[in-house]
Amino acid sequence: MAKLLEALLELPHVRIKDPDYMLSVFEEIIEGNSEKLQVISDFDQTLTKDHENGERCLTTFGIFHSTPQLPKGYNARSEALYHKYHPFEVHPELTVEQKTPYMEQWYKDSEQLLFGAEVSKEELKGHIYSSKTCFRDGSVEIFNALKKAEVPVLVFSAGVGDVVHHALEKHEMLLDNVRIISNFLNWNDQGTLEGFQGDMIHVFNKNQRALAAHEEYFSLLAHRPNVILLGDNEGDAAMGHGVQDPKAMIKIGFLFHHPEQRLEKFMDMFDIVLIDDQTMDVPKKILHHILGAHHFD
Numbered sequence: 001m002a003k004l005l006e007a008l009l010e011l012p013h014v015r016i017k018d019p020d021y022m023l024s025v026f027e028e029i030i031e032g033n034s035e036k037l038q039v040i041s042d043f044d045q046t047l048t049k050d051h052e053n054g055e056r057c058l059t060t061f062g063i064f065h066s067t068p069q070l071p072k073g074y075n076a077r078s079e080a081l082y083h084k085y086h087p088f089e090v091h092p093e094l095t096v097e098q099k100t101p102y103m104e105q106w107y108k109d110s111e112q113l114l115f116g117a118e119v120s121k122e123e124l125k126g127h128i129y130s131s132k133t134c135f136r137d138g139s140v141e142i143f144n145a146l147k148k149a150e151v152p153v154l155v156f157s158a159g160v161g162d163v164v165h166h167a168l169e170k171h172e173m174l175l176d177n178v179r180i181i182s183n184f185l186n187w188n189d190q191g192t193l194e195g196f197q198g199d200m201i202h203v204f205n206k207n208q209r210a211l212a213a214h215e216e217y218f219s220l221l222a223h224r225p226n227v228i229l230l231g232d233n234e235g236d237a238a239m240g241h242g243v244q245d246p247k248a249m250i251k252i253g254f255l256f257h258h259p260e261q262r263l264e265k266f267m268d269m270f271d272i273v274l275i276d277d278q279t280m281d282v283p284k285k286i287l288h289h290i291l292g293a294h295h296f297d
């Protein structure tokens with residue numbers, strides 16, 4: 001494991017907060033083997049890329065909003081919301097407390113936009129299947145390996161749950177060890193959309209409060225105190241808050257927007273930070289070591 005850490009530290013885009021501490025965490029996870037492990041991952045820009053060939057990859061909201069059956073002008077309005085609020089999400093100077101009201105307003109506006117929209121579940125599924133879903137190279141492989149090792153995976157997304165579901169399904173990643181916590185669409189009996197089900201999960205409330213409704217999931221996994229967590233913004237670092245009596249946790253953060261200014265904050269919140277890395281190479285190397293090569297055949 002020390003060799004792997006050394007090799008990772010040599011990569012110019014990899015930052016490790018405390019290599020000695022990381023080594024002890026790795027050793028503890030390896031000792032606990034796959035039986036004591038669980039994985040928690042964000043979806044947008046974590047399992048998927050932020051950009052590909054110079055173009056922005058659509059988020060689950062972006063995919064949903066481009067559904068052709070939605071009313072005319074809908075996509076343009078949601079794009080306008082994205083350009084208004086996304087800069088606050090990745091703002092290099094504002095604190096999470098300062099950013100949160102903007103995120104709450106973004107999610108309220110987004111939900112408002114979809115009230116009364118007439119799009120069926122089948123139409124949406126068809127649209128997701130024909131859309132570009134932009135998974136990172138290695139995401140499918142990691143999911144297959146985690147299934148082989150019977151390690152539970154929680155996909156915790158502040159995106160659109162239905163899109164997360166069908167995107168995973170499309171790539172045969174929705175295996176029976178995978179569970180999704182997200183914002184699922186709420187259809188009424190007439191097939192019209194009425195916002196989202198339950199409380200909205202936005203990018204900065206992925207914490208104890210949002211996880212309180214899912215206590216049962218974590219209590220079923222109480223015998224798995226070791227965690228690999230993957231995310232791409234400050235709020236994602238809190239996704240492990242629901243884990244019961246966590247023992248060894250490795251938090252891996254993908255950093256893309258304003259990397260120089262945000263690096264320090266990311267280093268505070270994550271153990272390993274990957275700067276503009278659009279692959280799953282580093283998490284794959286780590287899991288390869290923990291689960292064993294045979295799970296990746």
Ligand code: C5P
Binds near residue numbers: 043059061081106
């Ligand atoms: O899966 P994840 O939690 O990353 O999904 C949330 C992402 O969706 C955020 O990073 C945000 O940029 C994006 N978003 C969006 N349109 C909205 C609300 C959020 O693209 N209306």
Ligand code: MG
Binds near residue numbers: 042044046232233
């Ligand atoms: Mg994300």
